[in-house]
Amino acid sequence: MAEVTLKGVTRSFGDKRAVDSLDLHIADGEFVVLLGPTGAGKTTTLRLIAGLEKPDAGTVEIGGRPMNGASPAGRDVAFVFQQYSLYPHLTVYENLAFPLRSPARRMDKATLDARVRQVAKMVRIDHKLENRSTRLSGGEMQRVAIGRALVRRPSIYLMDEPLSSLDAKLRGELRLELKRIQKELGATLLYVTHDQIEAMTMADRIGILAEGKLVQIGTPREIYANPANLHVAARLGQPHINLVPPGLLPDAATPAGTRTVGARTEHLEIARTEGGVAGNAEVDWIEHLGDQNHLHIKVGGHKLVTLADPDLPVEAGDRISVRLRQPLYFGSDGQRLA
Numbered sequence: 001m002a003e004v005t006l007k008g009v010t011r012s013f014g015d016k017r018a019v020d021s022l023d024l025h026i027a028d029g030e031f032v033v034l035l036g037p038t039g040a041g042k043t044t045t046l047r048l049i050a051g052l053e054k055p056d057a058g059t060v061e062i063g064g065r066p067m068n069g070a071s072p073a074g075r076d077v078a079f080v081f082q083q084y085s086l087y088p089h090l091t092v093y094e095n096l097a098f099p100l101r102s103p104a105r106r107m108d109k110a111t112l113d114a115r116v117r118q119v120a121k122m123v124r125i126d127h128k129l130e131n132r133s134t135r136l137s138g139g140e141m142q143r144v145a146i147g148r149a150l151v152r153r154p155s156i157y158l159m160d161e162p163l164s165s166l167d168a169k170l171r172g173e174l175r176l177e178l179k180r181i182q183k184e185l186g187a188t189l190l191y192v193t194h195d196q197i198e199a200m201t202m203a204d205r206i207g208i209l210a211e212g213k214l215v216q217i218g219t220p221r222e223i224y225a226n227p228a229n230l231h232v233a234a235r236l237g238q239p240h241i242n243l244v245p246p247g248l249l250p251d252a253a254t255p256a257g258t259r260t261v262g263a264r265t266e267h268l269e270i271a272r273t274e275g276g277v278a279g280n281a282e283v284d285w286i287e288h289l290g291d292q293n294h295l296h297i298k299v300g301g302h303k304l305v306t307l308a309d310p311d312l313p314v315e316a317g318d319r320i321s322v323r324l325r326q327p328l329y330f331g332s333d334g335q336r337l338a
């Protein structure tokens, strides 16, 4: 596998800067996830690395070699798309073997067979090797599509929302398997998703893209706990971070210049009010999720959502008291304040 470096990469479509002066380094064997809203430039970034798009400016290096002008085939990358694109008339075995059959590889039959069977086992499709690919479930097809990338040993795997067409249970399973396989192979992997749980659970580092720019990159923990600005803070956390004006909730110390206070569940202290104490908030409604509840709260015309223990003895309409505990503070430019 190899490291990949983007330096000042820019790509526009008409007036639209899809990718804007992007600097990104992915270390050899690293799993980097690009997270961002629709249109942020995630797919275009993958396509620029794969050579499916040409940058207007900047360079892409793979394994320390500049790729300017190199064709997709000359770049040694493997791409997995959102929608499995298998050869319907071929068996699972032949779909997996296909990338290894190019004459340039001159792979002998026994090596090819061993490689196909090894990867089929990894993606847990080895019991269906003789099935036509059309006779598989969606999850199985996507396993084959991922396996077809894995049979090769490219410099980097590029994956564009490979799990998004699957149901939640399969997504959860494949997420774990993909992470396990990546570790086993020591693979360099750049993975695009909208799904914050995928990003949090699989990434060594998460890169947050917005309008073609890399806003922040760091470990999942860093991105979650130390977001550089409001945009990054809003990308992670379930339920969504609450953004409220300073002074709305009691707080030990609000830094000067605070325009917005960001409060996740762990930043809110909730207590029932007893003995005639008025309380500063009201329970609006409670969403029961099973192991946890979403508590919807009204405070002075603002609505907040927080996770709550199902045993918390409150009901809609109850008065409660809510205070802040070391929340995140943002200035008028949306940047985080120390």
Ligand SMILES: Nc1ncnc2c1ncn2[C@@H]1O[C@H](COP(=O)(O)OP(=O)(O)OP(=O)(O)O)[C@@H](O)[C@H]1O
Pocket (backbone or CB within 6 Å): 013, 016, 017, 018, 036, 037, 038, 039, 040, 041, 042, 043, 044, 045, 194
């Ligand atoms: N071939 C193209 N022609 C014109 N505009 C394009 C083309 N490809 C991408 N764009 C534009 O560039 C911007 C970035 O697109 P891109 O597909 O990279 O975003 P994305 O972050 O992958 O979004 P999504 O999550 O919806 O896939 C968008 O505004 C898109 O409309």
